[in-house]
Amino acid sequence: MSPLLLCGRNVEGLSTFEVAENDMQTDTAKVEIQPNHVEDEKPWKEFMRAFIRHRSALIGSIIILLLILIAILAPVLTSYEYSARSDDLNQAPSAEHWFGTDEMGRDVFTRVIYGARISLWVGFFAVTGSIVFGSFLGLIAGFYGGWRDTIISRFFDILLAFPGILLAIAIVTILGPGLNNALIAIAIINIPTFGRLMRSSVLRVKEEDFILAARAIGMKNSRILFHHILPNCWTPIMVQGTLSFATAVIEAAALGFLGLGAQPPEPEWGTMLSDSRPFIQTAPWTMIFPGLAIMLTVLGFNLLGDGLRDIFDPRMKQ
Template structure:
């Protein structure tokens, strides 16, 4: 009898070791401190976060740091950078520094809303496909395959062509083409997590599928989604700029960076600054989110830690 009781005690002691079944850890605050210390020591993540915060701050305080309205015109057409116009002026005499600063609002807004939509829809579909399997998995996976069968930017162009040019329609297109990325990532993560011992123990305890799904599997599957979301933000900024460059995104006089590049391409030799500064803004924004995403991946993945 004593040996039987010992055999029963072993799995019961192992059940609370799963992260979702603990109900909260007293070491959580210390774990957050350790993460922050590691984050501050990670050069890529730190540099990326500084760049991202710089653009976020620039977007928030745009009216305070710009000397003109972004639609305001002057008599100085294609003027080079000067004390009055730090980035010069465009072909209509508008201050480029003002337009680049206000353009950060549009690019960051498009990236945030589009990627948030992709994460919500894609993760929900991936969660259902990975957890329930069967015909649901087949149907959702085929939907992902159809979207992935087209190059992303071409599919975005097709969607905007059907809906009509405009910033909101470009935002919808960017959200749609990024759904499979997050959906397949979530599906693969759920397939792995649902076979863990603590999930099997929860099933043995009679826990409902809905509770297992939302309380245990989802919290343990969000980390790669967050990392991919950071990297996807950079992709969304590029896609928004590409659609704007083709005339399918934000429409004039909105100061969207891709649209500014499109308007300035005919002046690349006469006034190269009209393309240099919007291009630098795109490059730095994408670089910041990529560095931040790579840093988070290293910090969250034990195999990547040095």
């Protein structure tokens, strides 16, 4: 190449080297901007594609959404009051009473769909309380260690030493029967599950290089804990929360069946099963439909939880 060409200038007064340098900077800027834009959208797109492809997660979410809609639209779906009585005692399912009536002449369909409100409400607040308190204790135990870890871990061990339903019965017996006390008992017995899960996740994440770098630059422990460690430990907690929701529904129904949960005339599914025991042969529909409601609710949350576990587990990705 001739020296004149190397040192030549174009009509804009720029040398050939300057033009080439500007072109390289422009191309580099294009290359740098494009991947950042794609990377921001990729995780959400990947999750949605995996969620739609996962049959169990999709079916579970559909069941849960239907239950939520039924609970919200309960006054629209029926013209009866859940506590209204009639002279049609233990009437079989008919066009007037889709699920029949119970021993007091109350419409079973109305009580089942209103019972969805109670079960979802108990499950949501019980699991939320367990996640909040259990995750906080697990964060403290895993991050700081030492005597804090010892005390919190022994507290978890004490709670786990008792069967869950027996511990819930003992707590409700002390507090007194009632739906709110049953909610508190269910939240307490599930605290160790989330606490130990969070603790193990924190012990793993806090040894990562980005946490060590944050410590090296003098970042405060509180910022490291809530801005770096907690977001990276949230996935297993979310998966466990969906599975624990199903467990909370069963525990609430068990306490209601024993007369320690929701009190009459509240249309709680476990209480409905307990009231229908004497009529299992003469009016089996009074037990079948509340039992099916419990089964579908638990099935929906279990399918969703299993699906989320498979989606978030990197070993399941090809």
